[in-house]
Amino acid sequence: MRRRGFSFESRVMDREVTGIGIGLRYDLAVELLERRPETVSWVEIHPENYVDRGGRYQEMLDLARRDWPVITHGLSTCLGAVEPFDAGYLAQLGDFLRELEIPWHSEHLCLGQAGDRFFHDLLPLPFTEEAATIASQRLAEVRDAIGAPLALENVSYYAPQGTNGLAEVDFVVEVLERADAKLLLDVNNIYVNSRNFDFDPKAYIDKIPRERVVQIHVAGHHVRDDGLRIDTHGQPVPDDVYDLLSYTLQKVGAVPVLLERDNNIPPLDELLSEVDTLWSIYRSATEVTRAG
Numbered sequence: 229m230r231r232r233g234f235s236f237e238s239r240v241m242d243r244e245v246t247g248i249g250i251g252l253r254y255d256l257a258v259e260l261l262e263r264r265p266e267t268v269s270w271v272e273i274h275p276e277n278y279v280d281r282g283g284r285y286q287e288m289l290d291l292a293r294r295d296w297p298v299i300t301h302g303l304s305t306c307l308g309a310v311e312p313f314d315a316g317y318l319a320q321l322g323d324f325l326r327e328l329e330i331p332w333h334s335e336h337l338c339l340g341q342a343g344d345r346f347f348h349d350l351l352p353l354p355f356t357e358e359a360a361t362i363a364s365q366r367l368a369e370v371r372d373a374i375g376a377p378l379a380l381e382n383v384s385y386y387a388p389q390g391t392n393g394l395a396e397v398d399f400v401v402e403v404l405e406r407a408d409a410k411l412l413l414d415v416n417n418i419y420v421n422s423r424n425f426d427f428d429p430k431a432y433i434d435k436i437p438r439e440r441v442v443q444i445h446v447a448g449h450h451v452r453d454d455g456l457r458i459d460t461h462g463q464p465v466p467d468d469v470y471d472l473l474s475y476t477l478q479k480v481g482a483v484p485v486l487l488e489r490d491n492n493i494p495p496l497d498e499l500l501s502e503v504d505t506l507w508s509i510y511r512s513a514t515e516v517t518r519a520g
């Protein structure tokens with residue numbers, strides 16, 4: 229359903245989201261909005277911080293929108309849940325997204341709720357046909373409710389899967405195809421999972437249908453003393469994740485890349501130096517794609 233005569237597709241033409249973006253997190257926002265670095269091409273926000281809130285958050289968002297396209301990334305509408313969605317929130321979210329004129333919205337392919345209990349972690353789904361059926365139906369339900377293109381994001385996980393399911397990438401592709409959905413491809417999550425569960429991350433990327441990828445996330449992660457990698461978004465992006473990003477961009481082309489940093493936030497200049505590194509990878513990798 230479209231309201232106010234607005235076409236989401238037209239926004240992509242008007243203010244294209246391209247290149248390197250950064251998360252408009254509260255701890256960074258004042259300096260980011262004052263300095264408005266030209267190397268930052270767009271910003272990402274979590275709508276839960278803004279819907280029905282107003283105040284300082286809304287002021288920051290209004291300031292950001294003067295110069296940057298804004299992309300939204302949800303935290304609370306987990307696409308694999310089986311409990312009914314909060315219809316009131318989805319209606320508010322749809323209104324908020326229309327106001328922002330976003331080209332797509334994203335949510336996680338995970339569980340975040342059991343009964344009336346909400347988790348603060350994004351819990352993985354079983355990689356089964358049954359879960360893929362439910363998640364694809366739920367994704368379509370959310371997409372209809374918000375009236376916007378919807379991308380799912382692949383998540384990190386720490387508990388081993390059973391032996392009778394699909395490989396993670398086959399599960400993600402199954403949901404994408406069944407729901408005819410877009411993909412927010414988090415290469416750090418793939419890298420973390422590949423090290424924790426011993427698979428080839430580049431083989432994962434090779435199986436992704438490139439035409440569905442609308443956005444990429446990169447981040448740093450924590451390595452525990454026992455070797456387990458935890459997706460914290462609290463460290464600089466490691467070289468192996470940069471390498472996987474380069475490989476991914478050569479496959480999918482010039483898809484916008486977000487630097488996710490949500491914890492242990494350093495001075496802005498440190499993040500901007502990571503943004504510079506991302507730009508150099510983005511430019512050289514997408515030149516390879518164009519040449520191919």
Ligand SMILES: [Fe+2]
Pocket residue numbers: 381414445488
């Ligand atoms: Fe992510």
